[in-house]
Amino acid sequence: MADVQILRPAASAAPLDFTVPGSMEIVVKALRARFDGSGAASQFYPCVRVIAPGGGIAGEYIAETAIDPGGSGDVSWAPFLRTVQPGVTFPRNMGELGISGSGTQAANYTHTIRFEDVHVGDRVLVSAQAPSVPVALAAPRSPSVCTDSQGHSYTPGTVHFWEASPPNVNEGARQRFFLSEPIVFPLVKDVDTITVTWPDTVFDRSIDAWLIRHDGGSPEATEIASSPDNDAATFTATQVTLQSPSYTPPRDNSLFFATTLAAKAGGLGSFGGVAGFAGYFQALFRFFSGSKQFYFLNPSTYGANALLINEFGALPYEIDLGQLPGGVNVPAFNGVAQNYSGGANAWKGITIFSIE
Amino acid sequence: MSKKLLGVIPVGLDLASGFVIQFTAVDSTTGDDVPSVTVSEVSLLVDNVTGGDLESGFGDIEPLFTPIPAGGA
Numbered sequence: 149m150a151d152v153q154i155l156r157p158a159a160s161a162a163p164l165d166f167t168v169p170g171s172m173e174i175v176v177k178a179l180r181a182r183f184d185g186s187g188a189a190s191q192f193y194p195c196v197r198v199i200a201p202g203g204g205i206a207g208e209y210i211a212e213t214a215i216d217p218g219g220s221g222d223v224s225w226a227p228f229l230r231t232v233q234p235g236v237t238f239p240r241n242m243g244e245l246g247i248s249g250s251g252t253q254a255a256n257y258t259h260t261i262r263f264e265d266v267h268v269g270d271r272v273l274v275s276a277q278a279p280s281v282p283v284a285l286a287a288p289r290s291p292s293v294c295t296d297s298q299g300h301s302y303t304p305g306t307v308h309f310w311e312a313s314p315p316n317v318n319e320g321a322r323q324r325f326f327l328s329e330p331i332v333f334p335l336v337k338d339v340d341t342i343t344v345t346w347p348d349t350v351f352d353r354s355i356d357a358w359l360i361r362h363d364g365g366s367p368e369a370t371e372i373a374s375s376p377d378n379d380a381a382t383f384t385a386t387q388v389t390l391q392s393p394s395y396t397p398p399r400d401n402s403l404f405f406a407t408t409l410a411a412k413a414g415g416l417g418s419f420g421g422v423a424g425f426a427g428y429f430q431a432l433f434r435f436f437s438g439s440k441q442f443y444f445l446n447p448s449t450y451g452a453n454a455l456l457i458n459e460f461g462a463l464p465y466e467i468d469l470g471q472l473p474g475g476v477n478v479p480a481f482n483g484v485a486q487n488y489s490g491g492a493n494a495w496k497g498i499t500i501f502s503i504e
Numbered sequence: 505m506s507k508k509l510l511g512v513i514p515v516g517l518d519l520a521s522g523f524v525i526q527f528t529a530v531d532s533t534t535g536d537d538v539p540s541v542t543v544s545e546v547s548l549l550v551d552n553v554t555g556g557d558l559e560s561g562f563g564d565i566e567p568l569f570t571p572i573p574a575g576g577a
Contacts, residue, residue: 152552156562159544163528163537166548166561168519174558175551176517181527182506187540192529194509201522211511214532221507222545227515 151177159184163197178226185215194223241367241403241452241470241503242358245272245337249354251439253282256345257353263457263465264359266335271360273369273501274302275407276344277323278353279440281315286348288315293345294326298333302326309377310409310497318351318440320383320495321411327369352438356407356445360503362470363401372404373500386491387422390498392450392483396475402504403452403470404428406484407445410496415442417490425485429454431466448484470503518553 154166162183168174183194194211215221246262257276266272280288294302304326311320326344342357360367373393375382382388392404406428410416419433430448437443451472458464472478484498519525525548529541552558 151549152558154548154550154558154561156546157544159542161539162541162543163526164543164546165527165563166525166546167563168521168523168525169556169558169560170521171554172556172558173518173520173553174548175553176513176519176525176548177551178547178549179511179513179525179527180545180547181543182545183527183529184542184544185529185538185540187542188529188538189540190538191532192538192541193532194511195528195530196511196513197524197526197528198517198519199524199526201520206523207514208530209511209513210530211509213507213509215507215509215529219507221509223509223511225511225513227513 178224180222180224182220182222183215184220186218186220188217191216194221196225240361240467241401242360242405242449242468244465244467245357245359247354247356247434247436247445249352249436249438251352253349253351254353255349256343257355258341258343259355259357260341261335261337261357263337265337266331266359267361268331268334269365270331271367271369272296272328272331272335272342273358273360274326274342274344275323275356275445276326276353277321277409277443278346278350279318279320280311280322280350281317282350284317289346289348289350290322291324291344292347295343296328296335297341298335300328300331302328305371308374308497308499310411310495311378313378321409321443323409323497323499325371325499351440352443354436354438354443356434362504364399368504370502370504371499372502375498382496383494384492386489387485387487388496388498389422389425389485390483390500391480392427392500394477394480395502396477397472397502397504399474399504401470402472402474402502403468404450404500405468405503406448406498406500408448408484408486408496408498410444410486410488410491410494411441412490412494413441415490416444416488416494419444419446419486419488422485422487425482427481428484431456432464446486450483451478
């Protein structure tokens with residue numbers, strides 16, 4: 149028999165009962181009612197209570213959100229309706245937004261956000277890098293301005309000089325991080341973009357980006373350490389290492405986030421860890437193959453639950469849930485390191501952030 | 505202005521004669537029923553398994569209780 153709708157538009161004081169009439173049976177598909185709390189003295193939840201013929205309560209089905217005194221609500225009950233997720237929340241601190249680049253010579257590069265949307269209140273951490281001198285005698289160029297397709301402003305960080313001093317043509321890279329203001333207009337994956345501009349043209353421009361989110365709002369990224377600029381010893385070695393500094397996260401659910409950038413014409417071979425350096429976890433690696441050099445830009449984290457999201461039909465990406473407690477010092481330790489089989493005569497550098 | 509709220513009920517909530525569906529309001533702290541809340545515009549969408557007249561379910565006068573097909577009045 150087709151479903152039927154039973155209506156009772158008139159107002160009644162709660163509780164209002166509907167009793168299944170004698171010798172009948174119904175299967176409930178959906179219920180709806182308006183609850184007017186204009187006379188209520190306290191906050192309340194609309195509730196559907198099923199009472200057995202003997203008077204026992206067989207079930208109570210309470211709306212997911214409450215109505216304040218004086219308020220009212222239209223409530224629908226049905227199977228499978230759920231807007232509030234059960235269990236733990238998902239307070240990610242970092243979420244990848246992808247890496248891309250171009251080997252051509254130009255003064256800007258635009259990266260389309262990948263993997264996930266950026267929500268209101270999030271921030272975006274952008275790493276932009278390129279060799280600073282595209283042709284002989286050109287003045288060195290650093291990433292200078294960052295914005296996105298929704299017009300948010302980005303604060304530039306210090307420039308890291310993973311290059312000779314003075315720099316050689318298309319050798320090494322200058323890396324600069326930019327941190328967005330709290331996002332006002334959401335950024336949609338595969339639609340919205342991030343653009344970084346250089347003061348003049350360069351080759352091999354690439355952008356890697358992450359969203360930063362904190363359950364309590366006001367997410368921050370603070371650079372707390374970096375390996376030395378223009379470091380010839382690191383250039384000749386096959387590896388780069390950096391102590392994780394003594395640092396006290398100011399709030400719960402923080403994490404440390406590091407990037408290791410390495411650049412070399414012809415590639416760097418394979419990579420691995422360095423004995424004695426542990427604690428930072430690298431879930432995956434990222435690279436960009438330009439027209440002048442090959443670039444590894446590998447992220448790693450400390451103090452986080454790192455999750456790889458494997459969406460069907462798409463590349464895996466990483467999100468990180470911060471676990472460091474606020475106000476508890478993390479002493480310095482041998483933290484971030486990367487060794488490359490072809491790492492000799494490659495410029496390399498590590499930067500560590502506290503994501504709070 | 506009314507908020508739009510959702511609640512979840514089980515799939516196949518199959519009720520025989522004598523079962524009561526009660527619309528009520530419970531205190532968010534104590535769980536006790538809250539007085540002075542008014543319920544209106546109640547709608548039940550049900551599979552009337554046995555057929556027959558469900559009109560007497562609310563126990564009040566006929567005009568306030570009108571079974572209609574789910575597709576419309």
